[in-house]
Amino acid sequence: MRLFLHQLRADQLVFWRNRESAIFVYLFPVLLFLLLGTVYGGTYEGRPVVDYLVASLIAYGVANTAFGGLAIMLVVRRELGILKRIRSTPLPAATYVAAALASIVVVFLLQTATILLLGKLVYDAAWPDDWLSVALAVGVGAAAFCALGLAAAALIRSSEGAAAVVNVIILPMTFLSGGFGPTRDFPDFLQRIADVLPLTYFVELIVGIFVHGEALWAKPGTIAVLVLWGLIGAAIAVRRFRWEPRLG
Amino acid sequence: MTAIRVRDLRKRYGQVEALRGISFEIEEGEVFGLLGPNGAGKTTTVEILEGYRRRDGGSVDVLGHDPQRAERAFRERIGVVLQHSEMWPNLTVAETLRVFAGYYRRSRDVGETIALVGLGHKRDDRIKTLSGGQKRRLDLALALVGDPELVFLDEPTTGFDPQARRAAWEMVRGLRSLGKTILLTTHYLDEAQQLADRLAVLRDGEIVTIGTPGELVDASGPTEIRYRLDGELTLLRTDEPTRALHELTGRALTEGRELRDLEVRRASLEDVYLELLREEEAPE
CATH class of the missing domain: 3.30.160 (Double Stranded RNA Binding Domain)
Incomplete structure (x- = not known):
């Protein structure tokens, strides 16, 4: 536990000290929220649009931060040789991975809290009714997308390509999943693609809670799909994750 | 006391036999050099001893441990300088050392370790501002901060200019006087001759000769x-x-x-x- 906290503190220091990661990973979803909140107001199907925006940007955040931020961070560290170097110290591998996950989850939670707070303060959004459901949904989403982030880190070959690969996944996925607005009018084949994307289910869950005031357990099937995706990600990560750079 | 004992060590990568049964021993407090051209098997040998790779045959004893079991107690006692590794570019020298010092039960004083490798004037500078030679010194400081008994240096001066190489040699001699056991690989003959008490010449995964630099010359006819x-x-x-x-x-x-x-x-x-x-x- 002492080592875990030590490494978590180190990871936080490394994260916030790097301006690119702080802006891209933490701030970007927050800025997007402010931008969209300024442009879109009023109601949609009788519900305040800002509620949709809060839910959508938390969903974008989970993809951007828990998935993308984690994957890029681990690939860069692997290719620099930092992971290999740390492997020869007494820090256990499991502790290292746990701290890296915890560190990115801390960033994601801060980001989520920032969006909630700005929604309330700037756009007068209502607080959600059911905080427990919010916390659990955010937790399940973070866990599933962290596992997928580990899998992506295991599959991405070079740090130069990491950001590009991650964005090619995140942006279309968020768009198709309804993270940037309703998908009801999308062509049928795009909706079929969306049906298999993990973010679709997280959007469904979080929109249900924020917009429709549902409880988390109203959608057990949705949770099951998210958990399944998390398990797939974890399985790929366990099989394919490497500590050493892929030198030619 | 023997710090490292290697018997009939074998390793293959697919069809390539990287190590064809090498044996050697390193005494405590000794500086031992593995000398050979690129591809001879130096790094493979060192990485097996460090616990990074599994051997395919033979026995290895490092400080009483089998490195491939990667026990924490083993990693408390070794220090590693890899051939290639970088650190977090935005942390300072002192911050990076404090992170590493926290991994060990018993660590050296961070300021003292920074001074030992001659980076005192850089202690609060970010790593991305360091020169190549200064980064290698940082690597050495990171290897020493856990106060190891045994230090692995894999090609510590490759790519150095002559002046930086001399400085690195002085540092290795300094380590020796601290009583550390050192295993160093190099493809520079002068480096092996300057630093090693004994050296083994590795060629094609085999040790072709082993002894003090003087003995190697004496045996030459x-x-x-x-x-x-x-x-x-x-x-x-x-x-x-x-x-x-x-x-x-x-x-x-x-x-x-x-x-x-x-x-x-x-x-x-x-x-x-x-x-x-x-x-x-x-x-x-």
């Missing part, structure tokens, strides 16, 4: 005496250079003649090394 008499160059090989030279010069004196270009030459370690590597190129 006769002394050469060259001179020019009546314009003709003569080369004499002898195991008794004193007698041969005495007879030769005595005769020249009585005959009142001058031995032009007289030269007595022992094979240098470089000759020995190049000879050993030449055998590699010869057809079987």
